Amino acid sequence: MLHYLFYKVNKTDIAKIKFLLESYENIFTVSTIEKDLSKIQITLPKDFLNDAKEILQDLQNKFYMEPLEGDHETSQGKY
Numbered sequence: 001m002l003h004y005l006f007y008k009v010n011k012t013d014i015a016k017i018k019f020l021l022e023s024y025e026n027i028f029t030v031s032t033i034e035k036d037l038s039k040i041q042i043t044l045p046k047d048f049l050n051d052a053k054e055i056l057q058d059l060q061n062k063f064y065m066e067p068l069e070g071d072h073e074t075s076q077g078k079y
Contacts, residue, residue: 005042006068
């Protein structure tokens, strides 16, 4: 099962955040959901949720990442 997290970030940081998170192979996938709002979706396997939360908390010390509400069981991507 996959878990989805949503964040509002600075537009200029999207590529950096994506690069850093996706360097953790097989854990994170980052997608831009709403470019105008700088909203990203982070997709991860539920098995890694506890580890992922620690990584994301550390990343929030380096970048503006405002957690957004959303159904964590459903992707908001339009693929």
